[in-house]
Amino acid sequence: MKDEEFDTFLAKVNDELESKQAELNSTYGLGEMKRWWFEQQGAKLQFFDGNDRLAVEADVVGIGSFSPKSSSWMWAWSNPSFLPELREKALPLKRLEALTGFDLFGNEGTFSISGEAMAWELAAMAVHELEALGCYRAPASSSDGPYTFLAIANLRVLADIS
Secondary structure (H helix, E strand, O other): OOHHHHHHHHHHHHHHHHHHHHHHHHHHOHHHOOEEEEEOOOOEEEEEOOOOOEEEEEEEEEEEEEEOOOOEEEEHHHOOOOOHHHHHHOHHHHHHHHHHOOHHHHOOOOEEOOOHHHHHHHHHHHHHHHOOOEEEEEOOOOOOOOEEEEEEEEEEEOOOOO
């Protein structure tokens, strides 16, 4: 892609992600859930309501991890903290390198990015490529991160969320 084409693509996928995120919040109330749990073994993301009932469960694909402390990113397909099955599910994200012409999409290690806004841009491109329903940025256990970005591939409502 030429720079102008990439800028157009990036604007499109950012708009798509914003719309998808709004839909996830309005339809499933994901932003209002009391707590969440990520089960790597089955690639499941679970959301619990105010009564601590499992309300929504999602099938996910790892996108990557962002460290605010070092302003760095690592793709899920190359991250040893993900189980091998999850790394394999994330391999289609490598196609973004051929699509865009940018080698950062094939970078196997940790690399610097320009902050969390760029992490969300990478997530938006990944969600688009995976044809996912949206993205969940898992909160970090400390202010230094890292934050894990997960593409939501499928959702199931398990309890009344109205």
